[in-house]
Ligand SMILES: Nc1ncnc2c1ncn2[C@@H]1O[C@H](COP(=O)(O)OP(=O)(O)OP(=O)(O)O)[C@@H](O)[C@H]1O
C-alpha cells in the first residue's frame with residue numbers, strides 16, 4: 001500500500017474527471033452529427049433508408065453499451081494494429097449516442113403538426129426545403145429539453161469505457177481504490193464527481209422543460 | 219335531536235374567510251336544498267360536512283359522530299355521510315359494479331359475494347343493472363352520475379350530500395339523475411344538496427337554505443323562500459334567475 | 462485483407478451462454494420486482510409530499526440518477542465492506558439494480574400519482590377509505606396504467622445495464638461471453654452473438670411486460 005495524500009488523490013480524480021468530460025463532449029458532438037444523419041434516414045421517403053435507420057436504432061437501443069464497446073474494440077482490432085481505448089470509446093459512444101439522439105429527435109419532428117408539411121409542400125418547397133425551413137425549426141423547440149436530458153446519459157455512459165482501459169474517472173477511481181485500499185471513500189468521491197457533472201445538466205433540463213411548457217401555454 | 223347539526227362553523231383558506239359562522243340543523247328524512255351565488259361557500263360547507271375540508275372553528279355532528287376544528291381522522295364521520303360530486307369522480311380503472319363494491323370490501327370488510335349482491339341492489343335502484351361490467355368511460359354523463367349515487371348509497375349513509383350533481387351534465391341527461399334523487403327523497407333519505415335547479419329545489423326540498431357571503435342568510439320552506447323572500451339579497455338572487 | 466468469420470467456436474459454449482441468459486434474467490427479475498416496490502413506495506411519498514421522507518427520497522433519486530450504474534455497483538461491492546457489509550457478487554449486483562431501478566421508478570410513479578385527478582382521491586376519502594387505502598385502490602392502479610410504458614422502458618434499460626455486473630464477476634451473460642472469447646479466441650463473433658442475444662431478450666422482455674401491464678391494469682394500457 002502506497003500512502004497518498006488527499007491532495008494527490010483529488011488531483012488524480014480531477015484529471016479523470018477531465019477525461020470523462022472530454023469523452024462526453026466528443027460523444028455528444030459526434031453523436032449529434034451522426035444522429036442527425038440517422039434522423040434524416042429515419043424520416044426519409046425512401047423505404048430502405050428508413051428500414052436501415054430503424055434497425056440501427058433498435059440495435060443500439062436494444063443492446064448493452066458494453067457489448068457495443070466490445071464489438072467496436074475487437075472489431076477494430078481485427079483490422080490489424082493496436083486499438084487505442086480512445087478510438088474504441090469515442091467510436092462506440094458516438095454510435096450509441098447517435099441512435100438515442102436520432103430517436104429523440106424523430107419524436108420531436110413527429111410532434112410538429114402534419115399540416116405544416118402540407119402547408120410547406122403547397123408552397124412548392126422540396127421535401128428538403130420543407131424540412132429545413134419549416135419542420136426542423138419547430139422541432140428544435142421540442143428537442144432542446146430531451147437532448148440536454150440525454151447528455152446526462154452520455155456522461156454516465158462514459159463510465160463503461162473504463163472497462164476497456166480508458167483512464168477516465170471510474171478507471172482512475174478503481175486504480176486509486178486498489179492502491180489506497182480505501183474503496184469506500186474513493187468510489188464515494190468518484191460518484192460525487194459524476195454528480196457534479198450530471199446534476200447541473202439534469203437541473204438545466206428540468207428548468208428548460210418548465211420554461212418551454214410555460215411558453216407553450218401562452 | 220337533529221340528525222345533522224352544524225354549529226358556528228368557520229373556514230379560512232389562508233387569509234380568506236369563506237365560512238363565517240354557519241349554523242344549521244337537519245332532521246332525519248329532511249331534504250335540504252342549499253342555494254346561493256357562486257363563491258358564497260356552498261361547496262365548502264358541504265365538503266366540510268364530509269371532512270374534505272378541515273374546520274377552522276366550530277362543530278359538526280352527524281348522528282352522534284362529532285367533528286371538531288383541527289380534527290384529522292374523519293373516517294367515522296364519513297361512514298355516516300355519503301357524497302356525490304359534480305364531476306362524478308368514478309374510478310376509471312374499475313367497472314361499474316367494482317366502483318360500487320370497492321369501499322364495501324375495503325372499508326366495511328364485506329365478503330366479495332356479499333358486496334356484489336349489495337352493489338347489484340343499489341345499481342338496480344338507479345336503473346343501471348344492465349351496465350354492471352361497463353367502464354365509466356363507456357357511460358353517458360347521466361349514467362356515470364347515477365353510478366356515483368349508487369356508490370355512495372351502497373355504504374348506507376345517514377345523510378347524502380350532493381354538490382351540483384347535474385351541473386356537468388348535458389341538459390337532456392339532467393332529468394334521469396334528478397329522477398333518482400326524487401326517488402331517494404320519497405324513500406325518506408336525508409339529503410343535503412347544493413343546486414342551481416330552482417324548480418327541483420322547490421319541488422323536493424323540505425327546506426331551502428340561502429347562503430350569502432359565507433353565512434346562512436335566510437332559510438325556510440320553499441314556498442316562503444321563493445314566494446316571499448324576506449331579505450333583499452335573496453330577492454335579488456331569485457330575481458336574477460328570472461324566477 | 463478479408464477476415465474469415467467463424468461462429469463454429471461458439472456453439473460449443475451454448476451451455477455457458479444459456480446459463481448467462483438465465484442469470485441475466487434472474488437478476489433482472491429480482492431487480493424489477495423489488496425495484497418497482499421501491500418505486501411505488503417512493504412514488505407515493507414523493508407524489509403526496511409526505512415530509513420529511515419526500516426530501517430524503519428526492520435526494521436518493523437525484524444521487525442515483527446522476528451517477529453511473531457501474532460506480533454504484535463498485536461502491537456497493539468494493540466500498541461497503543469498509544463498513545463491514547460484505548456482499549457476494551450476486552447480492553451486490555441485485556442490490557445495485559434494485560437501488561438503481563428504484564430511483565427511476567420513483568420518479569415515474571410520482572408523475573403517475575400526481576396526474577391523478579383530485580376528485581378521485583376525494584371520492585375515495587368520502588367513502589370512508591383511509592389515505593393508504595385510497596392510495597392502493599384508487600390512485601395506484603390507474604397511475605401505474607398511465608406510466609406503464611415508461612416503466613417498461615426503464616426495466617429494459619436496467620436489464621441491458623446489468624451487463625456491467627460482469628465486472629464484479631457475477632456470471633451473467635456478458636461474463637459468459639468474456640469467458641468464451643478467452644477460450645475460443647473469437648472475441649468479435651462471440652460478442653456479436655451475445656449482443657444479438659441481448660437484443661432478443663430486450664424484445665421479448667418488452668413484449669412480456671406490455672402484456673403483463675395490460676393485464677395488471679385491466680386492459681386500459683395504451684397500445685405500444
Ligand atoms: N381550496 C381552496 N383554497 C382557497 N380558496 C378556496 C378553496 N376552495 C374554495 N375557495 C374559495 O372559497 C370561496 C367559496 O368557494 P365555494 O366553492 O365554497 O363556493 P360555491 O358557493 O360552491 O360556488 P359555486 O357556485 O361556484 O360552486 C371562493 O371564493 C373560493 O375561491
Ligand SMILES: [Mg+2]
Nearest residue numbers: 260261262382
Ligand atoms: Mg360549488
